[in-house]
Amino acid sequence: MKNKRDWDLIISSERPWLALELKDVWLYRDLISFFVRRDILTEYKQTILGVLYYIINPVFGTLIKVLIFSKIAKLSTDGIPDFLFYFSGGLLWTYFAKCLSIGSGVFLSNRDLYSQVYFPRLSVPIANNITELFRSSIQIILFTIFYIYFQINGSNMNPSWGLILLPVIFLQCSLLGFGFGLILSSLTTRYRDLNFLGGYINSFWMYISPIVYPLSVIPEKWHFILSFNPMVGLVELLRFLLFGQSSFHLAQITNGLFTTILLLIIGLLLFNKTEKTFLDTV
Amino acid sequence: MRSVIKIENLYKEYRLGTIGYATLREDLQMLFASIQGKPDPNSIIGSENIEKNTNRILALNNLNLDVEQGERLAIVGANGAGKSTLLKVISRISAPSKGTVKIKGRIASLIALGTGFHAELTGRDNIYLNGAILGLRKKEIDNKFQKIINFAGINKFLDTPVKRYSSGMYVRLGFSVAAHLDPDILITDEVLAVADLEFRKKSLERLNQISAEGKTIIFVSHNLNSVKKLCDKGILLDKGTILLKDKIENVLSEYIALNKKRIIYSKNHPKDNHIDSIKVIGVDIINHNKNLEDVFHVNEKIGINITFEVKKQISDTFTEIELLSSSKIHIFSSIDKNHSIFDKVGIMSRTVWIGPNILNKGLYFININLLSSIGDKIKRFLVIDNAASFETIFPNNGTTLKNTFPDKREGLIAPKLTWTS
Numbered sequence: 001m002k003n004k005r006d007w008d009l010i011i012s013s014e015r016p017w018l019a020l021e022l023k024d025v026w027l028y029r030d031l032i033s034f035f036v037r038r039d040i041l042t043e044y045k046q047t048i049l050g051v052l053y054y055i056i057n058p059v060f061g062t063l064i065k066v067l068i069f070s071k072i073a074k075l076s077t078d079g080i081p082d083f084l085f086y087f088s089g090g091l092l093w094t095y096f097a098k099c100l101s102i103g104s105g106v107f108l109s110n111r112d113l114y115s116q117v118y119f120p121r122l123s124v125p126i127a128n129n130i131t132e133l134f135r136s137s138i139q140i141i142l143f144t145i146f147y148i149y150f151q152i153n154g155s156n157m158n159p160s161w162g163l164i165l166l167p168v169i170f171l172q173c174s175l176l177g178f179g180f181g182l183i184l185s186s187l188t189t190r191y192r193d194l195n196f197l198g199g200y201i202n203s204f205w206m207y208i209s210p211i212v213y214p215l216s217v218i219p220e221k222w223h224f225i226l227s228f229n230p231m232v233g234l235v236e237l238l239r240f241l242l243f244g245q246s247s248f249h250l251a252q253i254t255n256g257l258f259t260t261i262l263l264l265i266i267g268l269l270l271f272n273k274t275e276k277t278f279l280d281t282v
Numbered sequence: 283m284r285s286v287i288k289i290e291n292l293y294k295e296y297r298l299g300t301i302g303y304a305t306l307r308e309d310l311q312m313l314f315a316s317i318q319g320k321p322d323p324n325s326i327i328g329s330e331n332i333e334k335n336t337n338r339i340l341a342l343n344n345l346n347l348d349v350e351q352g353e354r355l356a357i358v359g360a361n362g363a364g365k366s367t368l369l370k371v372i373s374r375i376s377a378p379s380k381g382t383v384k385i386k387g388r389i390a391s392l393i394a395l396g397t398g399f400h401a402e403l404t405g406r407d408n409i410y411l412n413g414a415i416l417g418l419r420k421k422e423i424d425n426k427f428q429k430i431i432n433f434a435g436i437n438k439f440l441d442t443p444v445k446r447y448s449s450g451m452y453v454r455l456g457f458s459v460a461a462h463l464d465p466d467i468l469i470t471d472e473v474l475a476v477a478d479l480e481f482r483k484k485s486l487e488r489l490n491q492i493s494a495e496g497k498t499i500i501f502v503s504h505n506l507n508s509v510k511k512l513c514d515k516g517i518l519l520d521k522g523t524i525l526l527k528d529k530i531e532n533v534l535s536e537y538i539a540l541n542k543k544r545i546i547y548s549k550n551h552p553k554d555n556h557i558d559s560i561k562v563i564g565v566d567i568i569n570h571n572k573n574l575e576d577v578f579h580v581n582e583k584i585g586i587n588i589t590f591e592v593k594k595q596i597s598d599t600f601t602e603i604e605l606l607s608s609s610k611i612h613i614f615s616s617i618d619k620n621h622s623i624f625d626k627v628g629i630m631s632r633t634v635w636i637g638p639n640i641l642n643k644g645l646y647f648i649n650i651n652l653l654s655s656i657g658d659k660i661k662r663f664l665v666i667d668n669a670a671s672f673e674t675i676f677p678n679n680g681t682t683l684k685n686t687f688p689d690k691r692e693g694l695i696a697p698k699l700t701w702t703s
Contacts, residue, residue, distance in 0.1 A: 007288075011374060011383040031414035038411055042402040116394040118374035119415055276377035277372075280296055 024120040030196035031119060035127030039228045040134060054138045058094070062087045069212045078214040080243045081155050087143055088242055089211040089235055095136045095170060096231060097202060102128040103181015103267065104198055107189045107278050114279065121275050125182075129174055136170065147242070158244030165241065169234050172260055176230050179264030188280045210235050215247040223247070230256030284386070284466055287349035288497050292381035294342040294367050294522075317344055323618065341367040342378070343522035349467075349500065354493050356509040356530055357502045358537050359519030360668065365502050366471075368519070369393065371695065372500070373469055377475040387498075390416055394471075395456030401445035405436055405455060408444050412459045426462045434487070436456035450478050458480075461488045467498045478675065479577055486512060502594065505671050506534055507567045507576035522617070543665045549695025559596050560624060562650060564589040579677045580696060581638045586648055586670065589631040596624050600653040600660070603634055607694050608645040639698035642691060647671045 013155060042051055065086040069075045076086040106125045107114070114121065184201075188194045209231035210218075218226065226232045233252030240248040240275075299677030341364045349355055357365050370376040372383055397409045398415045409430055413423040423430075431437050434454040436447075444452060469487075489512060493499050503509050509516065509530065516533030518526040518540070526536050542562075568585040569575040578584050586603055601618040616634055623632060648671065652664040 007384040007386055009374075009385040009389070011371065011385070013293075013378045013382075015382050028414070028417070030418075030420040031411075033420075034407075034414045035412045038400050038403060038407070042400055045402045052645065113398055115375060116397045117391060119417065155645055210673070212501075279376050 001075065002042070005277070006115075012205065016143040021120050021122070025122050025126065028120050028123050032123050032127040032130065034128050035124065036134070039128065039131040054135065056067070056092060058087065058139050058142060061094075062090055065212055067088065075213045076217055078216055078239075078243075078245055080214075080239065080245060081150050081156070081257055082245070084143075084147060084150055084155075084157075085213065085214075085239070087146065088238055091136065091139050091143060092173060092238055092240050093206060093209065093211045094230070094237055095132060096173045096207075098132040098135075099129055099174045099177025099179045100184075101198075102132065103178045104184035104188065104194075106182065106185045106271075107274065108185070108195075111201075111279070122271075125178065129178060157242065160241045160244060162241045169238055172230065172257070173234060178258045179260065179267035180268030182271045183263065186267075186274040186278075189274055205229075205231070208232075214239075223249075224251075227255040228259050230260045232256065285348045285350050286351045286386045287347070287500075288384040289345055289372075290347040290382050290384075292342050292368075292371065292383060293340060293363075293379045294371060294376070296339050296341055297378040301321045316567040324593075340522050342371065345381075345523055347524060347527070349498060351498055352464075352493070352514045353515055354499045355501070356513035356516040356533070357519060358499065358509060358516050358533055359505070359539070363519040364522040365519055367522075369471065369500075369502055385467065388417070388464075389467040389469065390460070390463045390465035391469040392457075392460045392471065393469075393473040395460065396455055397456075399444055399452070399456065400479040402443055404443055405431075405447070408455070409459055412456065413463075416460065416463055418463065430458045431460050433461065433484075450481070454481050457485055460484065461492070465497065467500065468492060469500045469502075471502050479579065479677075482577055495650050503578050505673055506537075506576060507670070507672055510534065510566075510574060511576060519597045527615065531564075537566065538562060538666055538669050541667045541668070541669065559592065559594040560587060560599070560652060560664075561591040561593065562666060562669065563591050563629070565648065565650065567648075567670055567672040575672070577673045577675060580641055580643060580674050581677065581698075583638050583673055584636040584641075584672060584674075586632050586636070587631055587633040588650060588669075589629065590624070591629055592624050592627050595627055597621065599624050601632060602662075603652055604651065605636070606648040606649060609648070610647070611694060613646075613694050640695055641674045642693055642696035643675050645671060645673050 042050055062083060066082050068076060069086070070082040102125050106121075109126050110121075113124070114220040147157075147159075184194055184198055188198075206212075208226065208229055211231075215226070215236055216224070217234060227249070233248070233256040236246045236248040236252060343364075345364075345368070357368065359365050367376070369391065371378050372385075373389065373393065375391075375393070396408070396412060398411050400411065403411065408422055409419065409427065413426075413430075414420070418426075431440060434451075436451055436455055439451065440449065444455070447455070468626075470489075478515055489499060499512070501509060501512055513530050516528065516530040517524050518533050518536055520540065525540070525576075526533055528536075564587075566574055566587040566589075567576065568587050569578065570585075572585070572587075588601065588603075598621055600621060602615055602625075604615045605613045607613055618634065619634055620632075623630065647668050650666040650669045651662045653660050654663050655661075
């Protein structure tokens with residue numbers, strides 16, 4: 001057997017449990033930036049309003065929530081202006097849901113690309129996540145404008161310096177959505193049923209997260225179980241930092257972090273296992 | 283020479299029947315059935331309790347190969363012989379089931395052109411995207427950018443979205459990026475199938491140039507004449523193993539021999555010895571200048587030159603060619619009425635010409651049969667499937683944007699007919 005250094009690449013059926021090829025991903029970092037560029041440039045091609053959709057979508061989405069959950073269902077918003085309450089929750093949830101769908105669609109939606117050429121498979125979902133982050137940051141700017149508007153018009157909100165943690169909140173959101181998405185996608189290559197189940201999982205998860213209601217309306221006895229839903233801690237933390245008011249508790253973060261890391265590791269393991277053979281099964 | 287690819291005991295196994303259809307429902311049915319002690323309701327009939335391998339197939343079966351630096355290697359084999367699977371494993375698209383592939387140097391595989399092209403993006407953006415997918419850094423693309431657009435000849439349309447490109451321009455752009463990757467090993471498929479003739483020539487020249495720089499090229503094609511023009515060595519694949527690695531001529535004639543089928547008329551009939559008397563040793567597709575050609579314009583005549591080795595003189599034997607479409611539909615046959623051609627021992631050849639303006643654009647296959655008269659009937663006694671193949675395209679300079687008149691007509695053939703009033 002020849003020395004390993006004689007060869008630049010050895011393709012073998014056996015590979016380590018968690019070979020993520022992060023080094024390769026780094027080598028292909030230009031590709032990631034081209035993917036991001038492509039997705040942003042082409043998203044609203046051939047639409048009349050174009051980039052205005054970056055503004056229209058979240059504003060209309062929030063107004064609908066205000067109408068249904070606040071005006072009609074009369075759910076509490078903990079005294080926070082309802083528009084900002086739903087906007088902030090929606091901001092985080094949208095990002096999470098997008099990361100989830102990126103992860104869960106990674107094999108099926110990139111099948112053609114993956115079947116034609118080798119490149120580190122993770123670079124596509126990583127690029128997609130960056131694109132989503134870009135979209136979310138536009139929403140954050142939009143949110144800030146509304147926030148200042150409400151502040152000037154006399155709403156009593158106490159923003160905290162802790163808001164510098166915002167990137168960390170988004171990072172965890174991304175890892176959580178991505179990790180769970182990878183689990184779904186790895187299973188979907190085998191069981192297409194999960195394509196249909198995915199929608200239910202998504203909406204169920206949203207209703208067990210305090211997006212359209214504050215955690216304070218949930219009876220105390222459920223809080224411990226709900227704290228293992230990372231979205232609970234993240235949304236409550238975000239609202240606490242923004243408005244100085246929420247049912248935030250440190251345990252929500254630690255328990256949520258536990259779930260996030262667990263799902264991420266399982267997701268990456270399954271991805272790694274599925275990646276090399278999915279073209280034979282899809 | 284140093285070997286740049288070393289394949290050792292390579293296996294690739296596919297499961298039949300379950301591919302793509304393994305839903306949870308079926309798995310649960312199997313689970314319930316096994317609890318009740320019944321056979322799996324979804325299994326292929328007869329597969330239970332036999333060897334596990336009955337519903338599995340080995341696309342690559344203990345394959346060993348050394349490719350040396352600078353080789354121009356063709357992979358030849360019938361459909362299902364494992365050609366594509368081998369390419370996919372070497373280019374890391376699909377993982378092997380067992381065994382190893384060792385590679386020295388940068389490898390680039392061109393299984394499709396313009397991978398990742400986005401219709402809405404301009405030619406410029408797509409060059410960068412495609413280059414990056416193929417493994418180039420942005421800086422490298424910057425350096426090669428001018429060369430790429432010059433080669434493709436699309437300078438004018440650089441900032442036009444590729445959705446407005448003609449198919450020819452699209453292919454030219456895709457190939458240009460790929461041709462400037464500077465890999466140490468280039469693996470390529472039938473990627474030039476849609477390009478125009480002039481660009482194909484240019485591309486083959488480019489491949490020859492790459493090869494002259496000491497790079498290794500691995501080429502897979504159904505078009506045996508393309509293979510003959512580009513490669514100096516070949517391997518013959520059959521059922522996932524390599525039957526032969528040799529000079530390309532020998533590999534191709536062995537491939538023809540592999541496709542040979544003997545049809546026995548009746549036991550001990552004297553004419554059945556004919557098969558041993560005549561051997562088809564080569565089939566060339568030639569143009570009007572009698573040069574080897576792989577792609578023709580539909581308005582050119584196409585020659586099929588068959589070389590025989592006559593070991594024992596025989597009479598009453600005729601040669602027949604069958605022309606088949608790429609989907610293996612029989613289009614027409616032609617029989618050589620000259621029955622005295624095999625009455626001399628030695629090497630001889632016959633050429634049959636397909637006239638211009640008969641065929642449509644496409645890939646065509648040639649079957650060769652040898653016939654003999656038995657009593658008052660004519661019977662085939664030797665059939666060679668897929669003895670040769672060639673491609674036809676419509677003449678189109680391809681320098682313009684998508685034209686409104688389609689350069690493709692429906693139908694197996696596209697003869698030039700006259701319209702009168």
